[in-house]
Amino acid sequence: MLLIPGIVISVITFPGVIVHELAHQFFCRICRVPVFEVCYFRFENPCGYVIHERSNNPWKNFIISIGPFIFNTIIGLIIIFPAAIEVIEFKNFSNILSLILIWLGVSILMHAFPSTGDATSLYETVIKNKKVMLPVKIIVLPVIGLIYLGAIGSVFWLDFLYAIGIGMLIPNLIVNLL
Amino acid sequence: MDDYCSNCCQELIDTSENPDSSLCTLCREEFIRHPIPKWIFLVIVAVMIITGTALVKTPAVLKDYKIYKTAESSYNQKYFNKAADDYLLISDRYKSALRINERMFLALMKAQRFEEAYLILDERLAGEEASDETYDEINSYASLLDRYGLTLEKLDPIFKNETINTDYVKTYKKIEPFLSDKECETSVVLFYLSQLNIGQNKLDAAIKQLEEALKAEPRYTFMASFLGNAQRRLKLYDAAIKSYESALALNLDDETAYRGLGVVYLVKGEKEKGLAFIKKAYDINKNGLFVADAYVVALHANGKIDESFAIYSEIKKDENYIIDKDMDEYLAGRKTLEQLYTN
Numbered sequence: 001m002l003l004i005p006g007i008v009i010s011v012i013t014f015p016g017v018i019v020h021e022l023a024h025q026f027f028c029r030i031c032r033v034p035v036f037e038v039c040y041f042r043f044e045n046p047c048g049y050v051i052h053e054r055s056n057n058p059w060k061n062f063i064i065s066i067g068p069f070i071f072n073t074i075i076g077l078i079i080i081f082p083a084a085i086e087v088i089e090f091k092n093f094s095n096i097l098s099l100i101l102i103w104l105g106v107s108i109l110m111h112a113f114p115s116t117g118d119a120t121s122l123y124e125t126v127i128k129n130k131k132v133m134l135p136v137k138i139i140v141l142p143v144i145g146l147i148y149l150g151a152i153g154s155v156f157w158l159d160f161l162y163a164i165g166i167g168m169l170i171p172n173l174i175v176n177l178l
Numbered sequence: 179m180d181d182y183c184s185n186c187c188q189e190l191i192d193t194s195e196n197p198d199s200s201l202c203t204l205c206r207e208e209f210i211r212h213p214i215p216k217w218i219f220l221v222i223v224a225v226m227i228i229t230g231t232a233l234v235k236t237p238a239v240l241k242d243y244k245i246y247k248t249a250e251s252s253y254n255q256k257y258f259n260k261a262a263d264d265y266l267l268i269s270d271r272y273k274s275a276l277r278i279n280e281r282m283f284l285a286l287m288k289a290q291r292f293e294e295a296y297l298i299l300d301e302r303l304a305g306e307e308a309s310d311e312t313y314d315e316i317n318s319y320a321s322l323l324d325r326y327g328l329t330l331e332k333l334d335p336i337f338k339n340e341t342i343n344t345d346y347v348k349t350y351k352k353i354e355p356f357l358s359d360k361e362c363e364t365s366v367v368l369f370y371l372s373q374l375n376i377g378q379n380k381l382d383a384a385i386k387q388l389e390e391a392l393k394a395e396p397r398y399t400f401m402a403s404f405l406g407n408a409q410r411r412l413k414l415y416d417a418a419i420k421s422y423e424s425a426l427a428l429n430l431d432d433e434t435a436y437r438g439l440g441v442v443y444l445v446k447g448e449k450e451k452g453l454a455f456i457k458k459a460y461d462i463n464k465n466g467l468f469v470a471d472a473y474v475v476a477l478h479a480n481g482k483i484d485e486s487f488a489i490y491s492e493i494k495k496d497e498n499y500i501i502d503k504d505m506d507e508y509l510a511g512r513k514t515l516e517q518l519y520t521n
Contacts, residue, residue: 018221025212034201034209040218053209056196075225079232082239089243091309092275101232104225175244 006154010047015104016111017041017048019075020068024050027067031060046117054125058132061125062140065118065147072112077166080105084167102167109163113154119147185209242268246278252431253281258289259431259462266294269302279303280312287319288429290400295323322397325363332356333370350374365391369401372408381408381521392424399425403434410442411521418442433459433466441472444479445519453480471502478508479515 010017018040028035028050037051055061083101086092093099126132126140150158182202183189189202201209249264265282272278279302286295299320308316336352353374356367368391375384388405391398406421419442425435440455453476459466460473470493477486490509493499507513 035212090275094274
């Protein structure tokens with residue numbers, strides 16, 4: 001198995017980091033949560049972050065944490081959609097535009113997974129928060145588990161597989177529906 | 179002091195939106211609208227342009243993908259003619275697409291469309307590294323096509339220059355030595371010899387040569403149909419059916435084999451079954467060798483006279499179509515089906 005330091009991956013896929021942090025900021029604004037600092041990209045770990053006020057509303061924290069997952073997945077899918085068919089399925093490697101779309105789409109999709117920082121934030125604000133009702137905790141806990149699993153899975157290229165999977169699965173579903 | 183905003187230290191904390199807030203109303207609004215740097219806007223614009231480009235491309239690519247999936251499905255079900263046609267439909271837009279070129283080449287070879295396969299091999303696949311999953315198959319078919327082409331190069335001039343019917347022995351003697359030519363494909367040489375024998379009505383010899391040719395190279399499925407035709411002419415109907423079915427086992431889109439099967443059933447008296455097979459051949463390729471003729475005959479034999487003459491007048495309009503002269507004799511009632519299709 002090919003092991004590449006996370007920082008190298010993040011540098012190569014830097015557009016995904018920027019979109020990820022932008023998504024956090026975007027959802028903070030939607031949820032009216034003050035943002036104190038944003039780093040869209042830097043050459044150290046973590047490559048990007050958003051420091052915002054902790055809301056007492058668990059749903060707001062939840063939306064802000066998983067926002068990039070939705071945002072990056074949608075944007076990445078739109079970008080990768082035509083190129084994935086051409087490059088991955090047809091094996092056409094000569095179209096520069098398609099190769100750019102693949103790089104950008106994969107970069108954005110690879111950074112769709114919320115970070116362990118997001119999971120920790122969710123844990124602190126929802127699970128450990130005594131004011132939050134039990135049903136909400138029951139909903140949020142598996143999500144936190146999945147985020148950690150995703151983080152562990154990234155060692156095994158899970159984020160990359162997610163990107164390729166989304167890039168190929170959706171076109172196939174659509175073609176089967178047509 | 180604890181009640182004052184942690185940012186400006188001048189206004190009271192606003193807890194209306196968050197009881198744990200440490201900001202006043204103004205600072206809160208300011209932080210909610212945390213500014214996005216200008217360079218990020220450039221990134222956003224770039225991403226939007228690329229997203230727009232992707233969106234514009236999507237419908238056409240999706241349409242091509244649908245055609246590709248249909249081609250794949252036809253290929254996997256051994257409908258190689260249909261698969262090849264579908265691959266060809268999209269191939270011009272993805273000239274360097276390895277997967278499409280590989281599958282198109284294989285489909286064309288399996289559909290016995292050697293000239294088109296040669297063009298794909300020469301223009302699109304030459305110098306390309308074949309994918310792992312198709313590497314052996316591509317190389318094997320490419321080698322088959324090379325040998326086929328080389329044999330044709332050597333034999334075609336002889337075949338064309340000689341007056342086969344009058345100089346049968348001379349032509350035969352010129353072609354026969356190529357059986358020991360290592361550069362030539364034995365099965366193709368045998369096929370040429372069998373055609374000479376068929377021309378002389380030496381059907382037994384032709385059948386042996388075709389059987390031998392198929393044994394040497396079963397992938398030339400067109401030879402199985404020629405074998406079936408020779409067997410049919412000798413009224414070896416069961417053997418002929420087996421030959422056609424062996425061709426269809428490798429390519430379910432073989433119009434020559436369907437035509438042959440249909441003719442055998444027509445002659446055997448199973449006219450409806452015969453018509454069904456010939457219609458299949460006509461639907462696959464109405465310009466196939468004697469396919470339209472057989473369809474005219476089959477319709478006529480099944481009492482569908484109007485339809486039969488409609489097809490007949492249609493093929494008469496096509497100057498390039500070679501009509502079987504004996505068909506006119508059958509339609510005029512001067513020949514029976516058996517006389518038309520057997521010796």
